[in-house]
Amino acid sequence: MRLRTWAFCLNEANQNLLRNPVLAIASVTTTAISLLVLGVFLLLTVNVNAIATSVESQVAVRAFFAKNVPQSQETAELQTVRSWSQVRTATLVTKAQALAELKKEFGDQAKVLDSLGTANPLEDSLSVTAQKPQDVKVLATRLSHLDGVVHTTYQSAVVSRLFALINDIRVVGLAIGVLLLIGSLLVITNAIRLGMAARRREIAIMRLVGATESLVHWPFILEGLILGGIGAIVASGLAYWSYVAAYHNAVRSLPFLPLVAPSPVARDIALLLLVLGILLGAVGFRISVRRLARV
């Protein structure tokens, strides 16, 4: 199509929107809200993921030796473990050190341990941290196969609970987002259909005088793209700027939280919302187009 024909189509689309401003505003608002909710949940997921990853990487695997294993063997095993590619740090914790740690952890209640007298029921152990969080399980298995190791532990409960939480957030967010997207799709479709009904005469005349079907369609495609696009711009702008603001606040007040910096992720999510919004408009037109054939 020629440039002036695009201008013609854009003008027709605009007139449709102006003829029905309430519906246009409703379409833009629902699109913006649904995309915003989707964006918020995406950002939440990304962050909880990051927190979980950082927690998991700090989890140490402990491999406990049997009581009769000589110190020389334990040191040798320590050297072996340090040579593994998955290992970040590995240290030997003697039972004396372990008892001291335990006393420190007990703090005020350390007196309880006095009843043990000189006996130390604890065992020597290797404390190993992984290079990558996903290596933790593998490390635990490898350590359990070492000579003299009776059992291994790591704080799997914390990690698995965190991952369960991430999954819940992801599922709930997606479900709400998808439902809202369907809602806004219906509103956009309705806006386009009303436009078609209002322009029935014009469409009939366009066909009568030999307008191609694409020229008949384009004003409505543009209408969908404008509605979805404006909603998406609002949503992605809000998502982006509020994330940047929230991030800077959180970094100041909760510095220990390993939050994801906004620069790549918020921009990517804003772009994703923009694409989704435009897609909504296009799909809204696709749904309505069969109505157009009957006009």
Next chain:
Amino acid sequence: MISVRRVTKEYPNGVVALQNVDLEIGKGEFVFLVGPSGAGKTTLLRLLFREEVPTSGSVMVNGHDVGRMRPRQIPYLRRQIGVVFQDFRLLPQRNVHENIAFALRVIEAHPREIKRRVSQVLELVGLSDRGHALPAQLSGGEQQRVALARAMVGRPVMLLADEPTGNLDPHNAEDMMRIMLEINRLGTTVVMATHAAHLVDRARQRVVAMEGGMIHRDELAASYHVEVNR
């Protein structure tokens, strides 16, 4: 120009609007389609600009087999055909100039060309001074002349008119008739369905009379009714 061969048109509701119709119309002819309501005049016109497809038989217009045309070719057929209806079908919120220009804008004509042709065609229908009026500000006769101008602005080789004077008073109807004869004189083939006996009688053009979906009379320089003592 137009060649209708053994055309039957049956609508989905079972009504047979045309039965085995044969009709040949040459380039530059003026043809009246006459007959009572339900005779099949409108259906025949609608077949010519591919608003309907025949149930059987073939409809050739300007070398194209209209019934077997692909949907994407239809717009290009319609650019060669001007159509006028009894109810004008103007866009109420656009003025006269815009209504006529609309027909050229949607076929992507150049703005300069649009301006030139719209004023030419307004002159043809005698409405040069009404370009900025809205349809509601015009009389019925003027509105129909705008519709006629819109049909002619694309310079079609053929003009189809379905009861174009049906909503007009006798004076306006005669005006309309005069313009249509002028359009024909300038080389456009005209097919006009009408009940207006006095217009047909005065024009002395070819008359195709229909009844019950069939053509029962086809005469040159004829009148509305059969002339007994001819």
